[in-house]
Amino acid sequence: MPISGFPEWMPPQRMIEQRVIERIRTTFELYGYAPLETRSVEPLDTLLMKGETSKEVYVLRRLQADDNAKDDDQLGLHFDLTVPFARFVGENAGKLQFPFRRYQIQKVWRGERPQEGRYREFLQADIDVVNRGELPFHYDCEMPLVIGDALGGLPVPRVRIQVNNRKVCEGFYRGLGLEDTAQVLRTVDKLDKIGPARVAEVLIETVGATRAQADACLELAAISAEDGSFVDAVRKLGVEDPLLDEGLGELLRVVETAREHAPGLVTAELKIARGLDYYTGTVYETLLEGYERFGSVGSGGRYDNLATSGNERFPGVGYSIGVSRMLGVLFGQNALNISRSVPTCVLVALPNEEQRPACDRIAGALRKRGIPTEVAPTAAKFGKQIQYADRRGIPYVWFPGEPDTVKDIRSGDQVEADAAAWEPPAGDLRPVIAG
């Protein structure tokens, strides 16, 4: 029986997912990110460092654990890849070269309540850069370019990255006279869920904002621009604060860099806050054009205080693509298809069981040149063997003979062929994905 929150895809969807992962990984490596994989479990206290996610942890227990063996009681499955990465960096700081750039593509788990219908197991693809001491800001500018490049090469809808900077918000709230900036941020983060009127009410109730202060927060959150014009829009609100200035300068650099290298990719969107406590500057969200209503399919940000080792600090910036989430949305809308359900390009027909060794040799010759090939399961009538290929979308059936022939079962064209030389058109070699 299916288990709620633990999706399983059929092979065609899995082939699409693999192609997506392959593109993401290749892109990450083109930018010099090194691969890393951390264990799936962390000590519970590492996972609970950030209180708000504690309810989402799955704890492990050995079925046959001795009553007095407490070791495993303290292990939980990781709920993201940033916390394990920060732990890894702190633990291995002496062995790593800084700045350390790594990518990590792994499953994560969240023990959500089943009735919420959310994924409880899903795949994330992360990049992060951390440095010892200080991390140059240009890495904040690089993140969206890498993500845009990775997803831009796929048959998925166009990606739009929304960027903000917590310093802008916190500086603005502080300059406005609101002290509990974290609470203001958390409230504004609910804007899309509860609407501006309710946000204003909550601000007035919980942080003691005046109506004018609440309105100013909403005006800030309403600012959105694809270029540097957001700076003037903020200035017009008349709030002054050094942290605000710093944040505006940083956000401007991200937007301007993206405009130069990837026009149309990035928007400054001042309502973006990101729920996680550990972000300290730039924050990112990712939307798919035409699928905005399904929410963000990737996010990240700058964290200056997550990774530590003794007295040392390892500030970082990272971005996480929600691979399962993105594909779940697109599969659900039938927006991604693949041309066959197996990798096989050629089925070698089997005239009779005695010829199996000869057919295996033909298959071997084709495979040696990179052409995925199967031999028919039984020496059934050729019509049935062609049906085997057809049902799986295998485009070619190979008939051993004097000479051999190969048939394109879509067009019916059949030509003489030599297993040591024949090649399919490039477009038929691998299954084709279409958006």
Added chain:
Amino acid sequence: MPISGFPEWMPPQRMIEQRVIERIRTTFELYGYAPLETRSVEPLDTLLMKGETSKEVYVLRRLQADDNAKDDDQLGLHFDLTVPFARFVGENAGKLQFPFRRYQIQKVWRGERPQEGRYREFLQADIDVVNRGELPFHYDCEMPLVIGDALGGLPVPRVRIQVNNRKVCEGFYRGLGLEDTAQVLRTVDKLDKIGPARVAEVLIETVGATRAQADACLELAAISAEDGSFVDAVRKLGVEDPLLDEGLGELLRVVETAREHAPGLVTAELKIARGLDYYTGTVYETLLEGYERFGSVGSGGRYDNLATSGNERFPGVGYSIGVSRMLGVLFGQNALNISRSVPTCVLVALPNEEQRPACDRIAGALRKRGIPTEVAPTAAKFGKQIQYADRRGIPYVWFPGEPDTVKDIRSGDQVEADAAAWEPPAGDLRPVIAG
């Protein structure tokens, strides 16, 4: 802190692992196996179907589970990929095309006692073929060829596959007059651990074997051959049984097919039994030449009764490569190395921060042609930037100028270069793995 049994590799080892996975996956696809990924968890009763593994299951619990919500109490992490696959086939039989050939490369978990020093999280790479009703035997012959092909293309020691057939053992024991063939099999399976004298004693004690019967079991287990001569060796022991005949015929086909398509790969080794209850015929083990003392790095076999759906039976045959186990052995012996610790082929030197956009454009032009490139983190002195490359094993540093030049920092050679046209030697494009 490291957690016993949950290995974490540094990026160079992870790069090697990825290359190994890539080779395995590409090979599996060349043979037409379709990718599949099952969820990491199964209901506990699915996992416990085969009693002997029950002690190895990790059970999940939501940290914040309501006391009356029992749903998650019944989920455990899978301990192999065969049991989940059999469950998947039974569940989705109506949607799959049979024979169904799939591969699956995933983590599995075993809640071993920590003091045993074994992996508790590790990666497996499996292929299986299942069919509705009957599964042709030639798939038993294909399995070792696929595995030999996958691992043969890697810089790992030569692979030797040991094959046996449970029908040979069971038929032999039965023909010999021993009724509890399962118990005999389990005892003989301990041969390498406890030695022949002790095996004979246990057989006499537990299944009531005579000394002559026990000796005959040991003589059978001692038979080993790279060709069909094992058949005569068994016949000489003078035992007659129809199941023995069937098993010998099957085993002969596996050995003869391998001799034709991959000489030297397969040995008939009649002591191989495989602990798992679900195997019903062919069984496989895998050794690395020169590393035999570390034990098997892959195994599998024929299972006729594992997957079911209603009254239907889905017999299968499969093979599992223990990727973590194999790499753990080789890394532990320093038998695998890689030429750099990052994917980066070129570091673009940065004369000053103002030139970062120009340097980013050079990097972009190189990446567009598939050359992994980073821009230097800061505009430090060039000596320091070269050191950045050197410490990571990055072979080339690119100097923007009029004209641009690129320097091979290993040889010191520096030449004029155009980012739109320059290419590194093919051997430098990706990190090189050496055995």
